[in-house]
Amino acid sequence: MFTGIIEAKGRVARLEPKGGDLRLLIETGDLPLADVQLGDSIATNGVCLTVVELPGNGYWADVSGETLAHTTVVEWAVGQAVNLEKALTPNTRLGGHIVSGHVDGVGEVVSRYSDARSERFRIRAPAALAKYIAHKGSITVDGTSLTVNKVDGAEFELNIVPHTLKCTVMEGYREGSRVNLEVDVLARYLERLLLGDKAAESAGGVTLDFLAEHGFTHR
The missing domain is CATH 2.40.30.20 (Elongation Factor Tu (Ef-tu); domain 3)
Known part of the structure; x- marks a missing residue:
């Protein structure tokens, strides 16, 4: 989880296609890495990436096909600036709002x-x-x-x-x-709660007709 308060700007240093998806190296600039370990998460332009290598001046991360299909990562180029935020801790000030790093x-x-x-x-x-x-x-x-x-x-x-x-x-x-x-x-959880038992059904969501049927609005 993150707060959405950017800690530093980094840059894309390398992009390596790997078996149908991607591995990338992010140079982290002023972001301190002393407390970062392998397996930690770093939000990179809002995308939660898992650190798989720490070469000293940044981190390597693997990017799945799912992430490439639903984010701008597929458009990134070497040298591009990116926002960076390390995952929050119990001592982090929540100055923004709860951010998951899962791009919609x-x-x-x-x-x-x-x-x-x-x-x-x-x-x-x-x-x-x-x-x-x-x-x-x-x-x-x-x-x-x-x-x-x-x-x-x-x-x-x-x-x-x-x-x-x-x-x-x-x-x-x-x-x-x-x-x-x-x-x-x-907002996403509220939508699921409003659906109640219908959340288990594969089709549909909260619509105006649904709200009217359950007394939230009038047709």
């Missing part, structure tokens, strides 16, 4: 513009994730815990202060940039 989908930056000293970003999420994104709720973008300022269908807006811009990869976002998104895990 890939979004796209629609627009960016300056607003006083802040930068405003509009991001389009996959349609299937729209129901989990709420005004003033939390969302994780490339591993960064952020507050949603506005929601318009599957698009949402963010206000990014100078410190966050400087300390994360958001500084390099442009129109068309693709980003890893993780919705608030509480």
